[in-house]
Each structure stands twice: as C-alpha cells, then as structure tokens.
Amino acid sequence: MPESVCSILAALTCLAHAQPVSIPIFDDGVTALRAVRFTSSLEPAVPLAINGQSVDDPATPGADFFHAVEGYTRVPQRSPFPLSFVDIFASGYVRPLVFAWDGTPSAIGTSVVAGPSFRPEGAPLDLAPQMLLGRVTALRGQEPQVLSTGSFDGAALFTGTRRYVAPRLGVSTVEVTWTWRAIRPIVLDPTQRGNDAFRLMTLSSMLADADLGLYDARYVRVRQSTGLARTTQIDDSVRGRHLFASPQPLGLGGDVTLFKDHRATWNAGGPSVGVRLVSITGASVLLGVQGYLAETTDPSDDSLSVWVEWLDAPAVIAPGTQISVTFRISCSPATDLGDVDHDGAFTRADALALLGQLGTTLAHPTFDAYADLDADGVVTCRDYDLLLQRMGTHPADLNADGVPDAGDLFRFLDWFEAHSSNADLNADGINDIGDFFVFLDLFQGCR
Ligand SMILES: [Ca+2]
Ligand SMILES: [Ca+2]
Ligand SMILES: [Ca+2]
Ligand SMILES: [Ca+2]
Structure with missing residues (x-):
C-alpha cells in the first residue's frame, strides 16, 4: 500500500510504520485488485471472498482476514495500474481517487462513510457497523463490486454494495446501495433529531488550518434537486460546531460536494468528492445537509464531516423498519477559485x-x-x-x-x-x- 494511504488512515485503520499485507486477487489487464490487511486497526479484519472463493494469504496457515480492497486501473500514458480506489469493507469507508485531465493520479483525501449512521439517546454517534464479512465480485471486463455486511451493536443490520465504475479522466464514480434494518427499537437522541440523529451517508474529511494549507476540503456545495446551488467557504476559525444553523434543504436528486483547491499542501492534488441521492425506500425524502467541524487541528484526524440527514426521522425507530438508499459518489480533481464550472480551466x-x-x-x-x-x-x-x-x-x-x-x-x-x-x-x-x-x-x- 502506498505510504500516503497509510498516513491518511493513521487515525482510523493503521498505525505509523505498520507494514500491511497486500495480496493480488484479480487482474484482467484493465483493472487489478488487491486484498489488504492493516497490521493495526481500530476495526477487526474480516473474512473476504472473491467470486465465492475465500481469499487466502499463502504466507499464513488457516483462515485469513482483511480490511480493504484496493483497486488499480490502467491509464494511458501512465505507469501501469495507479491506485484508483480503496474500499475499506471492514469499516464501510470508501476512499475514491481521480485521474486528472492529463491522467495524473490524485492523492487520497476526503472519504465517504458509505452507509447510515445514527445517534441513539444517551450514546455517541454510531458511525459505522461492525462488519462481519466482505465479498468482491470481479469479472473480466466488468466493473468490480465490493459488498460488506455488518451489525450496529445488534440493534440493526447492514448490507452495502459499492460498484466501482471504470474511471474516466477528470471523474471517477462509485455507485452505492445499502439496506439497513432495525432489529430492536432505536430511540434517537431527542436533542439532535432533525439535525444530527440519522445520517444516510457522511463525507469524512479534514480541515485543520486553511492558512497553512492543511486540509482535504475547503468549500461545501449543496445543490438541491431543483438545481439551486450554494457554495460556501468553510470558516476554519470557529470549531467544535455544526456548519449550518439548520440543515440545508436537499431532497432526492440533490447532491453535496466538498471541494478542494490547489492551495492545500496536505495531500496536495487530492480530489473534490460529492454524493448525489438517487433513491430511497423506507424513509421519507425530507432530507437536509449538515456538517460538523471538530475542535481537533491534527491533520491526521477526520475533523470535517458533512452528511445527509433524515430530517423527520421518528423519535423511536420500530423493529422491522427497513431503509434502502442508492447514491452516487463522484470524485473530481481539485479546482481553483475562478474555475466556476470546475472543468480544470479558466474559460x-x-x-x-x-x-x-x-x-x-x-x-x-x-x-x-x-x-x-x-x-x-x-x-x-x-x-x-x-x-x-x-x-x-x-x-x-x-x-x-x-x-x-x-x-x-x-x-x-x-x-x-x-x-x-x-x-x-x-x-x-x-x-x-x-x-x-x-x-x-x-x-x-x-x-
Ligand atoms: Ca469578491
Ligand atoms: Ca472552468
Ligand atoms: Ca445559445
Ligand atoms: Ca479579437
């Protein structure tokens, strides 16, 4: 795994100097996949299968466990197979990359918690499930899919699939579908309902110090399904707060994007990352965008979160409630102020x-x-x-x-x-x- 990946994941999934295990599991000449196990991680590694076969590390006897699948894609004029995505199926995180318009691979930056998170009464945010297993489907000439299944402390079950669309220069896309099912009654934090109690997905990023260039994202755009869009610079001087006085209206078909520019020195050239809501069943489509800028200014911490909130989530989610969501992650190169249409040129x-x-x-x-x-x-x-x-x-x-x-x-x-x-x-x-x-x-x- 590239060192830059390890440094980004330091807080979450690997410690400095860790030497992860990385095993090739697929290569059709266009896409190559590797199964990765971090040496140290907050989440336990889980079993992984590809096309129904368990992935085996030949260096070890017995069953093997992994954290992530790395995708590599052949790009014309570039050294073969630069990294194009990291799917951390053991936690449900997606770390997309993008190839710039000239084919240069990006750094890793903003990532996506590709599933729901919720805040039970009297408890901290349950950001991601404890995963039980990961499954990869990869066939020659087809887009690879990664599935993971897990449980939110026995209160709810989760299954999510990420389909990695073949990247084009200037944009990479991940199609995400997840289903969440409540097993027990879940009382949501009454003080945060309608603001930060039930998220459909979360953009997980970093904004430590804009003046020093320490950020993975600097601007947030909320675009409603009507096309009405507002892009604002995030003020990094006021921390430990929600970004908006109240969630910004979104609705089905709307999208939210965290933009990066080239003034960043941290993960320079890291991508802008956005998500667009495609479909929802089992929950209303009364949705809004909210965010939080944490106190921490350690660039290894994911200090900036922006998410899609289910605004009229009930006080108590009844057992048997099942919600399915489809959304699309779009990852594009960093763009500078003045490039209003984000196409990489001033025109x-x-x-x-x-x-x-x-x-x-x-x-x-x-x-x-x-x-x-x-x-x-x-x-x-x-x-x-x-x-x-x-x-x-x-x-x-x-x-x-x-x-x-x-x-x-x-x-x-x-x-x-x-x-x-x-x-x-x-x-x-x-x-x-x-x-x-x-x-x-x-x-x-x-x-
Ligand atoms: Ca001005
Ligand atoms: Ca432009
Ligand atoms: Ca005209
Ligand atoms: Ca002229």
Whole structure:
C-alpha cells in the first residue's frame, strides 16, 4: 500500500510504520485488485471472498482476514495500474481517487462513510457497523463490486454494495446501495433529531488550518434537486460546531460536494468528492445537509464531516423498519477559485458564470464561493478582473488575436451565419439573439 494511504488512515485503520499485507486477487489487464490487511486497526479484519472463493494469504496457515480492497486501473500514458480506489469493507469507508485531465493520479483525501449512521439517546454517534464479512465480485471486463455486511451493536443490520465504475479522466464514480434494518427499537437522541440523529451517508474529511494549507476540503456545495446551488467557504476559525444553523434543504436528486483547491499542501492534488441521492425506500425524502467541524487541528484526524440527514426521522425507530438508499459518489480533481464550472480551466464559460453571480453575497441562496475570487463574501467586478488575469485572454476575443474589437463581432456573425455551435456562447443549444447579448456582455466586461 502506498505510504500516503497509510498516513491518511493513521487515525482510523493503521498505525505509523505498520507494514500491511497486500495480496493480488484479480487482474484482467484493465483493472487489478488487491486484498489488504492493516497490521493495526481500530476495526477487526474480516473474512473476504472473491467470486465465492475465500481469499487466502499463502504466507499464513488457516483462515485469513482483511480490511480493504484496493483497486488499480490502467491509464494511458501512465505507469501501469495507479491506485484508483480503496474500499475499506471492514469499516464501510470508501476512499475514491481521480485521474486528472492529463491522467495524473490524485492523492487520497476526503472519504465517504458509505452507509447510515445514527445517534441513539444517551450514546455517541454510531458511525459505522461492525462488519462481519466482505465479498468482491470481479469479472473480466466488468466493473468490480465490493459488498460488506455488518451489525450496529445488534440493534440493526447492514448490507452495502459499492460498484466501482471504470474511471474516466477528470471523474471517477462509485455507485452505492445499502439496506439497513432495525432489529430492536432505536430511540434517537431527542436533542439532535432533525439535525444530527440519522445520517444516510457522511463525507469524512479534514480541515485543520486553511492558512497553512492543511486540509482535504475547503468549500461545501449543496445543490438541491431543483438545481439551486450554494457554495460556501468553510470558516476554519470557529470549531467544535455544526456548519449550518439548520440543515440545508436537499431532497432526492440533490447532491453535496466538498471541494478542494490547489492551495492545500496536505495531500496536495487530492480530489473534490460529492454524493448525489438517487433513491430511497423506507424513509421519507425530507432530507437536509449538515456538517460538523471538530475542535481537533491534527491533520491526521477526520475533523470535517458533512452528511445527509433524515430530517423527520421518528423519535423511536420500530423493529422491522427497513431503509434502502442508492447514491452516487463522484470524485473530481481539485479546482481553483475562478474555475466556476470546475472543468480544470479558466474559460469564457467561467466568465459568463461569474457575470451571472455579480452582486450575490454569502447569504444569497445561489452564492458561489468559486466566483468570489478575493473571498470577501460578495461577487464584484474585482472578482471578474481577477478571473480575466487567470484566463490570460479576453473572453470576447473570439478570433484569438489578442484584442477584443470589431473583428470579434464579425467572427461571431460568421459563426452565427454558418449555424456553428461556436456561436452558442451561452451554451443553451440554440443560436439566437441571447448569444449576441452574451457577446456584448463579454465585450463590455464588468461594470
Ligand atoms: Ca472552468
Ligand atoms: Ca469578491
Ligand atoms: Ca479579437
Ligand atoms: Ca445559445
């Protein structure tokens, strides 16, 4: 296992200097899988099977136990099989990685607790079940799946499956499905119901000191199913608190993302990670996003948690209650302020998006911290000027001769006449007068 993985997992699953066992279990020339056992861990290792066969460590007699499956994927132009995911089936954590647009593998950063967590009355948060076993399904040419089954202290049973979609440059995706069944009555903490009592999944990250670059995530975006999205920078100076006065509305189809930028020195190049709710049965879809920034500023601790809360969870969950949830994890490369559409480049699309944000402040329901380049809490022409500096070209310089002038207007009209998609400046799929107004906006700039 790479050293970086061990350092990230230090608090959770492996101690410094631990020498984990790592056994190859699958290789079809595109995807390779390894079973991993950490030498020291908070969770016990559990049995693992692949395609129905128990995984055996030939170096030891008798049954073997493991913590994680590592996935490696062949990427063109890169050394064979860089690490593409770690599935810690012994705890239910997913640590996704992403290949940058140039194929460079990312560091590990934000991870996902790929199952529910709940807070019984008078007890701490039960973040993840005690797992009993892990199972891998891996067939040539198919996406590997990892399943784990466990129990929340006998109060509830859990089964979860993670399907690792073949990564593309700039995005990797994990499809997650879990089922949770209450065995005993579960009294939820009455003081936290509707805020932090029953989570459908948790993004587990680190924000220790932004000024020192010690973070795996710096910004949180909550995007409702209506498309209404708000991105804010997380204030690391006030700790030991929930991120929002009350959970932010989400709903089925909404998503929540923790973004990282390139100012981080810790796990530099680590990914941005988001989750999108796809389906729910057995619970209402009254959902919200809440988070917590812990007091600890040790970068080895997962100090930042952001989760999807079941807002109207009952006071007592009756035995037999069964909840199934499907969600999608998306992992993308870190992006810098000004890259409003998070595609890894400063382009005309970012300039347009920023113009659309002018005048919005932190309190606004569509505020986007990525359009607030000077991070003063309001999007102004100063932010636009900073973006133009980063772009290096004027967004109205359509003919790329270095000067925005009448020649660009003629270029636009040429495109328009030719029905070229280049004329679709607002990217709505239609060439019309709206694109002309966009050109004028870009030409005139911010004022
Ligand atoms: Ca961009
Ligand atoms: Ca600003
Ligand atoms: Ca020009
Ligand atoms: Ca258009």
